[in-house]
Amino acid sequence: MDNLNVLGTSNRVTLRWVPGHSGIDGNEKADALARRGAETPDCGPEPFCGIAKQHAYSILKIHCNRQALQEWQSTSGQIHSKALIKGYRKKFTKELLQLNKYKTSAVTRILTGHCKLNKHMFTLGLSQTAMCRLCHETEETAMHILCSCGPLMHRRSIYLGQHIMQPEEIQMLPAQKIWKFLESTGLSGEL
Structure with a gap:
């Protein structure tokens, strides 16, 4: 060359x-x-792998992602987080990090359930009730707010695409959509 x-x-x-x-x-x-x-024997440290470097990186990346997902799924507890967070998603991570600190924090807290909603605050002994302040029908959890709270159906439809959602559908949403929904509810300050 x-x-x-x-x-x-x-x-x-x-x-x-x-x-x-x-x-x-x-x-x-x-x-x-x-x-x-092509006929020359491979040379280099063992084990020698005669594949392109990019292919090796690709295989390694797939392996690491599978291993991380398996560890995430096998970790005990974190029931709420596991219901709303599928595992590592590069695209979602990039989207989340493009939000400012306040928005990133709010989306993270709602997805993990570690927020100032009544159920969590009641569990910590900081609220008199675990019931939803909007519908008064069930416990006010992040999953309830994101998926099924009746008074939020219209907003959920506008910002998330459906009146009622399943946790698996929340897992696939862009971070910005989740934030916009939270902001529209007036609960973003509670997170």
């Missing part, structure tokens, strides 16, 4: 593709060198 660059400094160089085994001297030499390279 260096020779080609030197040659190109004072000459016009055109590279052309030539079909293999076409009887052209330079190409026949290239074929012979390629064949010799």
